[in-house]
Amino acid sequence: MTFDDFYALVVARRTQLVMDQERDVDVDLINTLCRTAAWAPNHQQTWPWLFGVFTGEGRRGLGEITADAMQRNGDTELKVTKTRTKYMRSPVLLVVGTAQGESELQTQENRDAVAAGIQNLLLGATAMGLGSFWSSCPKGANDDVAKHCGWPEGTHITAMIYLGWPTRTLPERERPEPAITYFNS
Ligand SMILES: Cc1cc2nc3c(=O)[nH]c(=O)nc-3n(C[C@H](O)[C@H](O)[C@H](O)COP(=O)(O)O)c2cc1C
Numbered sequence: 001m002t003f004d005d006f007y008a009l010v011v012a013r014r015t016q017l018v019m020d021q022e023r024d025v026d027v028d029l030i031n032t033l034c035r036t037a038a039w040a041p042n043h044q045q046t047w048p049w050l051f052g053v054f055t056g057e058g059r060r061g062l063g064e065i066t067a068d069a070m071q072r073n074g075d076t077e078l079k080v081t082k083t084r085t086k087y088m089r090s091p092v093l094l095v096v097g098t099a100q101g102e103s104e105l106q107t108q109e110n111r112d113a114v115a116a117g118i119q120n121l122l123l124g125a126t127a128m129g130l131g132s133f134w135s136s137c138p139k140g141a142n143d144d145v146a147k148h149c150g151w152p153e154g155t156h157i158t159a160m161i162y163l164g165w166p167t168r169t170l171p172e173r174e175r176p177e178p179a180i181t182y183f184n185s
Contacts, residue, residue, distance in 0.1 A: 011172075013126040017133045019090045019164030024055070029128060030092060030163070036124040037096070037117035048110035049117050050097035052149040059087040062095070065148045066141045073140030083138060090133070090162035096121075097146060100154035107156075114158045121161070131166030134159050 034051045042048070054062045067083040087093040098114040101107035118134060125132045137145055137157035146155040 009123055009127055013122050013132070014170045015133050016131045016166060016168075016170055017089055017162055018166060018168050019131050019162070020167050021091065021164075023091065023165045025092045025130065025163055025165070027053075029130070030094070033094075033121045033124050033128075033163075037114075037121040040113050040117035040120055042113040043109045044106060046099065046101060046106065046110055046113070048099040048101070049114050050099060050149070050151050050155065052095035052097070052151075054087060054093040054095065055091060059093050060085065062093060062145070062148065063087045065144050066138055069141035069144040070138050075138070075140070079138075087160070087162075090131075090164040092163040094159075094161040094163055095137075095145060095149055095157060096159040096161065097149060097151050098156040098158045100152070100156070111156060111158060118159050118161070125163060129165070130163055133162040135162065136160070 030053055034049075037049055037051075038047070040049075063084045063086055066087075067080045070083055071080045096114060096118055098107075098111045101110045122132050122134065137160055142157045143153070145157045145160075146153070149155075
């Protein structure tokens with residue numbers, strides 16, 4: 001692969017949720033993507049990533065427990081109702097958790113590693129032709145989602161990723177130039 005190929009892949013990755021509802025994603029592809037995430041840099045080699053794959057009615061159950069937590073936390077009825085079914089919008093909803101570290105610093109670095117892993121995964125999905133959408137865990141629902149996934153207390157839900165076969169191509173877009181400062185003396 002040339003750098004230009006790699007750069008084109010990076011630019012081609014887009015957040016998008018218009019997906020073919022009838023077309024499943026093969027479990028081998030999902031496993032491969034999770035393995036791709038696990039190649040991210042990881043200080044102290046804590047291997048902090050956790051993956052929960054929700055398909056079929058599993059997506060509805062996830063929506064229900066998330067919505068219940070939001071309701072308990074006083075979210076609006078509109079948001080709560082929308083959440084009950086929102087994970088049905090793609091054939092796969094992949095929850096990515098970060099394990100708590102043994103110190104505050106390790107917990108932060110675990111999250112950094114998992115975020116790097118998620119980018120690996122999203123790029124891999126793009127290379128496979130899959131559409132993806134990294135969404136946050138709704139406010140107040142972190143612990144309920146982690147428990148639902150069977151993960152230890154203190155797990156941070158770092159992403160809830162919609163995955164599926166896209167039915168449209170998004171137009172190209174611009175990004176602001178990054179701020180780069182050189183220090184050489
Ligand atoms: C940590 C994180 C959380 C995100 N959560 C949400 C979210 O909850 N809802 C949403 O619409 N997009 C979410 N996004 C996606 C961004 O909105 C998206 O990446 C941004 O608009 C740029 O678009 P692009 O990914 O197509 O380049 C999240 C991205 C990151 C990195």
